[in-house]
Amino acid sequence: xxxAPDRTVLAAALLALAAxxxxxxxxxxxxxxxxxxxxxxxxxxxxxxxxxxxxPWWSVYDDPxxxxxxxxIDVSNQTLKANEAAFRQASAIVAEGRSGFFPVAGVTASGTxxxxxxxxxxxxxxxxxxxxxxxxxxxxxxxxxxxxxxxIWGRIRRTVESDxxxxxxxxxxxAAARLSAQATLAIDYFQLRVDDALVHVxxxxxxxxxxxxxxxxxxxxAGVAAQSDVITAETQLENARxxxxxxxxxxxxxxxxxxxxxxxxxxxxALAPAALATAIPVMPAGLPSTLLERRPDIAASxxxxxxxxxxxxxAESAYFPDLTxxxxxxxxxxxxGNLFSVSNSAWSLGAQVAETVFEGGLRHAQVAAARAAxxxxxxxxxxxxxxxxxxVEDQLASLRILEQQAAVQARALALAREAVQLTLNQxxxxxxxxxxxxxxxxxxxxxxxxxxxxxxxxxxxxxTLVEALGGGWNEAQLPSLxxxxx
Numbered sequence: 384x385x386x387a388p389d390r391t392v393l394a395a396a397l398l399a400l401a402a403x404x405x406x407x408x409x410x411x412x413x414x415x416x417x418x419x420x421x422x423x424x425x426x427x428x429x430x431x432x433x434x435x436x437x438x439p440w441w442s443v444y445d446d447p448x449x450x451x452x453x454x455x456i457d458v459s460n461q462t463l464k465a466n467e468a469a470f471r472q473a474s475a476i477v478a479e480g481r482s483g484f485f486p487v488a489g490v491t492a493s494g495t496x497x498x499x500x501x502x503x504x505x506x507x508x509x510x511x512x513x514x515x516x517x518x519x520x521x522x523x524x525x526x527x528x529x530x531x532x533x534x535i536w537g538r539i540r541r542t543v544e545s546d547x548x549x550x551x552x553x554x555x556x557x558a559a560a561r562l563s564a565q566a567t568l569a570i571d572y573f574q575l576r577v578d579d580a581l582v583h584v585x586x587x588x589x590x591x592x593x594x595x596x597x598x599x600x601x602x603x604x605a606g607v608a609a610q611s612d613v614i615t616a617e618t619q620l621e622n623a624r625x626x627x628x629x630x631x632x633x634x635x636x637x638x639x640x641x642x643x644x645x646x647x648x649x650x651x652x653a654l655a656p657a658a659l660a661t662a663i664p665v666m667p668a669g670l671p672s673t674l675l676e677r678r679p680d681i682a683a684s685x686x687x688x689x690x691x692x693x694x695x696x697x698a699e700s701a702y703f704p705d706l707t708x709x710x711x712x713x714x715x716x717x718x719x720g721n722l723f724s725v726s727n728s729a730w731s732l733g734a735q736v737a738e739t740v741f742e743g744g745l746r747h748a749q750v751a752a753a754r755a756a757x758x759x760x761x762x763x764x765x766x767x768x769x770x771x772x773x774x775v776e777d778q779l780a781s782l783r784i785l786e787q788q789a790a791v792q793a794r795a796l797a798l799a800r801e802a803v804q805l806t807l808n809q810x811x812x813x814x815x816x817x818x819x820x821x822x823x824x825x826x827x828x829x830x831x832x833x834x835x836x837x838x839x840x841x842x843x844x845x846x847t848l849v850e851a852l853g854g855g856w857n858e859a860q861l862p863s864l865x866x867x868x869x
Contacts, residue, residue: 404537405703406696409544409689412761414768416671422779428665428786440854441569443664448657449572452645456564459646463564466557473550477868480546483539486531494523494719523722526713536703541696548690550867555683558856562679566850568644570843575637576659577839578630583656584831585627588824591803592620595820598811612817619821623828663841665782666849674771677853682861684760684767691757698753701746704738771851778848785841792834799827 432443441453457463498517534540596616602608642652675681712730716722739746806823809815 403535404540404696405699406537406541407692409692411685412688412764414675414765416675416768416772418671420668420671420772420776420779422776422783423668426779426783428782432664433666434855440666440849441565443666443849444569444660445662446572446660448654449569452568452572452641453565455645455647456568457561460564460644461646463557463561466553466560470550470553470557473546473553474862474867477543477546477550477864480539480543481868483532483542484534486529488527488529490525490527492525494521496521521717521719522715523717523719524713524715525722526711528709528711530707530709532705532707535706536700538697538700541693541700545690545693545697547864547867548686548693551861552683552686552690554860554862554867555679555686558679558860559683562850562854562856564644565854566846568641569846571637571640571644573659573842573846574839575634575641575654576657577835577842578634578637579656580659580835580838581832582627582630582634584828584835585623585630588828588831589620589623589627592616592623592824595807595824596620598807599817602811602813607813608817615817615821619824659835659838660842661838663782663786663838663845665845666852668775668779668848668852671772671775674775674852675768676858677856678771678851679853679856681764681767681771682858684764686861688757688760688764691753691760695750695753695757698746698750701739701749704736707735707737709733709735774851775848778844778851781844782841782848785837785844789834789837789841792830792837796827796830796834799823799830803827 434440434442439450439453441449497520499520500517596613599608599612599616603610603613638652638654639649641654642649645652669677675685710730710732712728714722714724714727715729716724716727721727803820803823806815806819810817810820
């Protein structure tokens with residue numbers, strides 16, 4: 384009458400052991416996130432804009448050339464290909480860890496035919512005698528074996544948990560690398576367009592200087608100006624031409640960098656000059672707390688914490704004994720036809736328990752190392768969050784201050800252009816020296832260049848803010864267990 388209850392108790396005990404998983408369960412560590420970004424206080428961006436749902440983040444710049452360039456990054460960028468291969472490797476490691484849940488089975492089979500001299504012991508009824516007087520014998524055997532190490536203490540479960548977290552971190556690293564490449568290309572592209580605009584300004588300046596030189600020559604021919612005015616005008620013209628040529632070096636370098644980002648040799652890529660965008664879109668920053676879910680580098684760091692937490696359980700499982708279950712079934716016969724008959728079979732079942740009783744503190748040291756690695760990953764995660772918050776604050780401050788500077792610079796440029804025209808008229812009237820013209824033109828050129836430099840800095844800050852906010856990425860895009868190990 385007690386057999387059934389005993390079986391129930393035994394089954395319950397086995398289920399309890401199977402459900403046992405040593406080590407701490409993961410809880411996401413807290414990270415410091417203020418209620419709002421400081422640099423947003425009192426500032427309303429002139430053109431706040433966010434990419435439409437399903438559209439890439441760079442669509443806010445309304446630049447078809449940039450759109451075409453950005454879309455080639457996923458196709459040919461070699462850094463992304465390396466990160467994608469690293470994710471596939473991490474996924475394979477998850478599958479490798481999951482294989483530990485299952486038994487290992489093997490099969491063997493062999494057949495031999497031997498010849499022995501007549502009269503040698505060991506002959507059987509199945510043997511035959513050859514014409515040379517030797518005894519010919521056949522021997523066949525086949526069998527299979529299986530072994531299984533039940534995951535009683537959760538070592539395999541914790542290993543798979545760690546591997547899945549690493550695979551998710553690798554996926555986040557891939558997203559971060561993609562975003563970084565996209566942002567770098569956009570910044571390089573806008574800087575190249577700034578160089579195009581600067582060359583355009585210098586071309587206009589060269590034309591204006593050419594006219595000033597003609598005025599100086601006419602004044603000298605009329606005897607109302609000195610030859611030094613002509614020489615000064617010629618010097619100013621040649622300096623402007625040299626400055627225009629110098630921008631070719633930086634433009635070529637940027638063009639080469641864009642080609643490499645797209646995975647192309649620089650010799651196979653060229654970008655024609657074009658106008659520079661003047662609109663500066665500013666992506667809404669949102670709340671600092673949402674940044675934890677929008678940055679792939681933060682997600683990768685957090686997944687590293689989860690992986691380190693699981694490794695504590697892996698280390699602690701070494702304190703407990705391992706149980707190995709084995710079984711085998713084999714057949715042996717001198718005749719192939721009845722090899723698999725019951726009379727020729729042999730089987731075995733067994734269980735083995737192994738426990739280390741002394742290892743000089745190895746397991747204690749391994750657990751301590753795993754806990755220290757976890758603490759390190761938590762600190763790295765929190766530092767990543769702080770760095771992300773700093774990057775957002777930096778770019779918000781840059782955009783706010785550069786917007787103010789651009790407004791002041793625009794007024795200064797308008798005044799400088801007016802001063803050039805007035806001074807040139809006064810020189811033609813003979814009321815001022817040519818040095819006044821040179822000073823006014825130099826000031827105007829400097830203001831033109833400063834205005835374009837500020838515009839380029841604002842565009843770069845806008846792109847960097849998009850990158851700092853995650854570029855539309857979300858933590859929900861991380862692969863699940865099934866996706867991490869298909």
